[in-house]
């Protein structure tokens with residue numbers, strides 16, 4: 001039988017992280033381990049309050065999953081369907097199990113996950129780095145200390161959004177992606193897109209609340225910047241109704257339930273001619289590295305969740321000036337970080 005255990009990890013954010021919905025200084029995620037024969041797989045759940053998740057609701061779902069895991073981890077589709085349909089497991093709890101199963105089966109074969117999936121690591125892909133919402137002065141300070149990245153994601157939804165973008169633009173020429181996390185109205189998004197069109201913005205991500213896909217279409221039609229859906233697009237079934245109204249979607253393992261569902265989303269998005277971004281929550285290198293194995297399939301990456309914490313217990317995908325490099329080891333390829341390596345003593 002496949003056995004499962006888990007533990008909570010409290011992640012310390014290097015800086016208070018503010019979105020249009022609120023501020024946090026730490027984040028509780030759950031790391032799970034699956035065991036089968038002599039093999040282990042590791043996975044991570046990053047619960048998100050926007051989707052009604054807490055560490056406790058994740059643990060309840062994991063508890064319900066134990067008798068549904070079965071005896072053969074290679075039957076990935078069967079196990080994950082059973083968890084969804086019989087266990088009501090979804091979102092980041094399902095992602096944790098999906099990641100751990102993939103780590104386990106690819107690891108037991110001795111191949112990196114991307115090879116198990118038929119993908120390549122030999123591609124040039126860069127992650128954006130996120131500048132959270134704050135006072136304009138602090139956002140500028142974060143940009144200055146962030147180091148070299150080929151693109152920044154700017155969280156908006158405050159009182160002085162356009163001023164913030166102009167202040168940041170005065171510091172650098174690299175492109176920005178703008179993400180108000182649904183804080184704007186349709187009118188504000190149209191006016192904002194028009195105002196920002198000459199500010200080197202690649203796209204607007206989820207400018208307005210997610211309830212009505214057609215409203216995103218009004219934003220897209222009313223101003224020149226491409227529009228990506230994030231909160232509006234959780235799983236594959238969300239894509240057909242969004243497709244006529246957006247230019248791209250942000251796929252996250254924690255939203256959709258893991259690697260298999262993410263690959264389905266990417267395939268369906270492509271069939272509709274949409275661009276695809278691979279994004280993340282605040283996650284350790286376990287979740288971020290698992291997602292990075294899919295990097296060859298997408299147009300752009302926002303996989304910086306592990307760069308926003310100072311006590312990541314694992315080492316996995318690395319980056320140089322934003323360029324990602326997958327680990328060479330089997331499975332997702334993460335290893336325990338040595339205690340003294342980079343933990344903050346502050």
Ligand code: MG
Nearest residue numbers: 179205206230
């Ligand atoms: Mg977003």
